[in-house]
Amino acid sequence: EKLIKENSDAKALLSEGLEELGMDPDPSKLTVKISFGSTDQWFRTYGEYLQEMYSKTLGVNIEIETLEWPIFNAAVEEGNVQIGYMAWGAEYNDPMCMLSLLKSDANAIGTGWVNEKYDELIDLAATEMDNDKRLEYFKEAEKILLYDEAVLAPTVYPRSNVFTYKYVKNLGITPFSTEGYKYVYTQGRDNL
Incomplete structure (x- = not known):
C-alpha cells in the first residue's frame, strides 16, 4: 500500500526512470520480456493478463516467453531474463515460509540478490520466541525486500x-x- 500511495502515477514514474537511464522516456517504446518457467495454459493465460495490465497501467509493450522449467531455471540462475515469473505458494501459515526463500544462501529463487541485513533479520526471526518481536523482524525484512530494494513484485495469489x-x-x-x-x-x- 505504501508504494501505491507514494507513487500514484506509475507511468510518470516510469518515464522519469527511463529518462534517468538515458532511454527514451516514452513507455510505449519500451518492450519488456517476461519469462515463465512453464508452458501450461495457466501461465499462458496469466501472461496475457500481465500484458494487458502493464500495457494499460504503464503503457509498455510486454513480450511473453514460456519455457520448460529446466531451461527457464538455468536462464534465471545465469541472469539471462529481464523478468522471470515464478509461482510459489506458502506451505504453512507463517511469514518464514516465504521470506526465508530470499535469503542469500537459500538457493530457492535465483535472484542473485544479497542483503546481509535481510539475512540477519530472517535468522533472528527463526530463533525468536516472542511473537511480537518475531513479527517486527519479518516486517523490517519485508520492507527491505519489497519497498527499499524492490527485489520482487508479488502480483497475485490465486x-x-x-x-x-x-x-x-x-x-x-x-x-x-x-x-x-x-x-x-x-x-x-x-x-x-
Whole structure:
C-alpha cells in the first residue's frame, strides 16, 4: 500500500526512470520480456493478463516467453531474463515460509540478490520466541525486500475452493490453497 500511495502515477514514474537511464522516456517504446518457467495454459493465460495490465497501467509493450522449467531455471540462475515469473505458494501459515526463500544462501529463487541485513533479520526471526518481536523482524525484512530494494513484485495469489464430503476428516486446508493429506482419514462413510 505504501508504494501505491507514494507513487500514484506509475507511468510518470516510469518515464522519469527511463529518462534517468538515458532511454527514451516514452513507455510505449519500451518492450519488456517476461519469462515463465512453464508452458501450461495457466501461465499462458496469466501472461496475457500481465500484458494487458502493464500495457494499460504503464503503457509498455510486454513480450511473453514460456519455457520448460529446466531451461527457464538455468536462464534465471545465469541472469539471462529481464523478468522471470515464478509461482510459489506458502506451505504453512507463517511469514518464514516465504521470506526465508530470499535469503542469500537459500538457493530457492535465483535472484542473485544479497542483503546481509535481510539475512540477519530472517535468522533472528527463526530463533525468536516472542511473537511480537518475531513479527517486527519479518516486517523490517519485508520492507527491505519489497519497498527499499524492490527485489520482487508479488502480483497475485490465486484462491481456490475445496469441497469435501462430511466423512473426510483432518484434511489440512490452508488459506494458501495447499492441502495436507498426511493425516486424512474417512469416518462414517457407510452411514450416508
